[in-house]
Amino acid sequence: MSADMDFRLEDIDDAEIARRLSIVEPLTDSVRDLVDAVIRTEVDDAELIAARTAIEAIVTRLRARQKDKGYGVAFTRDFTGMPWGNAATGARNAVAPPLRLSKVDGVTRGDVVLGAAYEGPGGHVHGGIAALLLDQLVGETAAADNMPSFTGTLTVRYLRPTPLGPVTLTGRVTGTEGRKTFVHGELSDADGVTVEADAVMIRPKSFPSRDQISAAITGHDTPTADKPTP
Numbered sequence: 521m522s523a524d525m526d527f528r529l530e531d532i533d534d535a536e537i538a539r540r541l542s543i544v545e546p547l548t549d550s551v552r553d554l555v556d557a558v559i560r561t562e563v564d565d566a567e568l569i570a571a572r573t574a575i576e577a578i579v580t581r582l583r584a585r586q587k588d589k590g591y592g593v594a595f596t597r598d599f600t601g602m603p604w605g606n607a608a609t610g611a612r613n614a615v616a617p618p619l620r621l622s623k624v625d626g627v628t629r630g631d632v633v634l635g636a637a638y639e640g641p642g643g644h645v646h647g648g649i650a651a652l653l654l655d656q657l658v659g660e661t662a663a664a665d666n667m668p669s670f671t672g673t674l675t676v677r678y679l680r681p682t683p684l685g686p687v688t689l690t691g692r693v694t695g696t697e698g699r700k701t702f703v704h705g706e707l708s709d710a711d712g713v714t715v716e717a718d719a720v721m722i723r724p725k726s727f728p729s730r731d732q733i734s735a736a737i738t739g740h741d742t743p744t745a746d747k748p749t750p
């Protein structure tokens with residue numbers, strides 16, 4: 521991970537974050553609903569074509585103003601991260617299931633319902649989706665002070681198929697060694713663990729420090745990442 525990662529300042533407070541989320545999260549939910557409806561609908565071809573026309577009109581409206589590339593990661597001045605485009609948990613990303621992870625007493629945990637959009641084997645969760653969620657889980661578990669580590673190695677064991685429906689994710693740090701953090705993660709259904717993962721998370725030597733990022737987003741410097749982190 522290098523210096524050209526997209527960090528930027530959003531000079532807003534918690535109330536403004538909440539206000540923005542109150543607008544975009546329902547929009548993202550509606551798009552998830554749309555994806556689910558397209559998969560499961562049994563309406564006739566004329567209805568499908570009419571739906572496509574309506575969706576294309578909405579896409580044109582949204583593209584009236586848009587970013588050049590991805591959403592990037594915005595930070596407030598007090599270093600609250602807003603990774604709203606994130607593929608696993610982004611608040612503006614309808615590809616991501618509506619997963620929110622939180623850390624309590626060293627255990628990261630989250631609950632989410634995986635519907636038709638996440639199917640692999642019939643009626644069951646796609647293995648890549650399980651790996652995606654576990655990767656995010658181990659990432660957030662290893663993150664300290666909102667500074668991410670990156671996945672070096674992720675070993676995933678599929679113990680039994682995971683039925684579509686509600687699942688729980690739990691992760692905990694099992695050890696640290698220099699810039700490496702070892703994390704164990706589990707994805708479970710109501711009957712227990714279906715997929716487990718062990719990860720080596722690494723704080724890259726070329727990653728800018730929190731101070732460098734802070735300076736970059738407030739316009740005093742750029743996160744050149746020349747100086748290795750200790």
Ligand SMILES: CCCCCCCCCCCC(=O)SCCNC(=O)CCNC(=O)[C@H](O)C(C)(C)COP(=O)(O)OP(=O)(O)OC[C@H]1O[C@@H](n2cnc3c(N)ncnc32)[C@H](O)[C@@H]1OP(=O)(O)O
Pocket residue numbers: 521593600601602603655656658659660663666667668669670671672673697698699700720722723724725726
């Ligand atoms: C808003 C807030 C959000 C906060 C929350 C954000 C959550 C985001 C979660 C998403 C997680 C992701 O998907 S991250 C994206 C997927 N991952 C990536 O793209 C990573 C790509 N790879 C890299 O960038 C790099 O290769 C690194 C960072 C993995 C390692 O680079 P490095 O820093 O130069 O490492 P290096 O000095 O060579 O090695 C350091 C130590 O790690 C070991 N090591 C090196 N590579 C590996 C490896 N792949 N697997 C295991 N171990 C490794 C070495 O043997 C050494 O051990 P020793 O000699 O010290 O014992």
